[in-house]
Amino acid sequence: MWVLRSVHAKSITRTHGTSSAYFNPPAREILQCSRAKICPTRCTPRHRYGTSRGNSTTFVGAIHTWNLSDSMSTARVVFFGTPDFASATLTEISLTPGIQVVAVVTAPDKQAGRGRQWKTSHVAETAVELGLPVFKPERLRDPGFVKELEALHADLFVVVAFRMLPEVIWAMPKRGTFNVHASLLPDFRGAAPIQWAIALGHTQTGVTTFLLNDRIDEGEILLQSTLEIDQNEPFSSVYERLMRVGAHLAVETIQGLMHLKLTGTAQIMNAEARLAPKIYPPFGHVELLKTLEDVHHRIRACDPIPGASFRLDVTGNERIKVFQSKLLNHCNTMDYKLQIELLISDEGMQLVQGEGVLQIHEIQWPGKRKMDVPTFLRGFRLRGKFSLTA
Secondary structure (H helix, E strand, O other): OEEEOOOOOOOEEEOOOOOOOOEEOOOOOOOOOOHHHHOOOOOOOOOOEOOOOOOOOEOOOOOOOOOHHHHOOOEEEEEEEOOHHHHHHHHHHHOOOOEEEEEEEOOOOEEEOOOOEEEOOHHHHHHHHOOOOEEOOOOOOOHHHHHHHHOOOOOEEEEEOOOOOOHHHHOOOOOOEEEEEOOOOOOOEOOOHHHHHHHOOOOEEEEEEEEOOOOOOOOOEEEEEEEEOOOOOOHHHHHHHHHHHHHHHHHHHHHHHHOOOOOOEOOOOOOOOOEOOOOOHHHHEHHHOOOHHHHHHHHHHOOOOOOEEEEEHHHOOOOEEEEEEEEEEOOOOOOOOOOOEEEEEOOEEEEEEOOEEEEEEEEEOOOOOOEEHHHHHHOOOOOEEEEEEO
16 A cells, blocks of 8 residues: 655555566656746757867757647656756656656665665655656666566656666667766766866856767767856756756657657767766865866865865864855966965955965855855954965
8 A cells, every 4th residue: 555645746545566576666646736846947958969169060950849749649758867867857758748757767775874764866756756656676687677678668768867778778669768968968978077067167068868879978969958157157056957958858859759850960079078077075175276267166066065175284184165166366377386375364265376366155164064254254263374285
């Protein structure tokens, strides 16, 4: 017996049984909620796939609005994903007429926190709220799980922020398997495309949908949508905006593939295409960087998590985390061999390098909560100029 109680839907009681070892039976009531509540901002994406970095651009696809119910049967989709970035896409395609999500595949539950409580993924929680069946396989190649997928007779598999699929999975659906990736491929292939685009000071990024193959993020491109990045915009803001763009682009890609209007275009790999490997703690260590501009971009890329940080002689081995920075005086002719120092005064907190000044607006001192700098300085007496230590 499964019971769902939600602020979005009436409480229901529904029995459900299955013999599958991979099936997680959720409540089956679909939430009565509007799309506006899930994705409040509608985007008008510019789709393109650039074959070069100059003015010459080859366009793949265009801005289309297809209504699947007008001309063909409902698209049967299996969705693969784990974090909240993927949940937005799952919600969007589930609420789109003409698309039926027949199953959701996500990571197995994990123990987390001090109490070692079992925690489900964001996608699993969203699937249950939407009344969708959930699979949580330990091994994607497990023959039993593969048979379960085959029995669904899906037209498409949609993948967002999930582990690499084996060929026995991605080659299964007749209309293919596509991934939603948060960069303009072939740039920033890898696990952390948003963080690396910001860290390297890019003013433009976007979302790409591409067909899966046996290489990571190297499949044929279907659609792309560009998004401008503000010079002071943190990771959290870019992440939220790309999440919405990706959800809308996934719907258009499903509709285009079902109408046979989209074909993949091979990625053009060149020396200018950068990678986006998984980030580790040293990614946020700003004392390893040489310029204030690089420090500013790294603070943005780590805001709010994992948080850019540095050490001072007065803090020993403990690290100070900083957030929300802004370049006040950036001199292109600066001698970057000069050391970057922290200036603490009654007026505020700044990182300085020669005549260059980077204002810090939020700080988390070791053992303290995060707070704005003026509030922190009211209870902190230390003043002066301090060198960052490696």
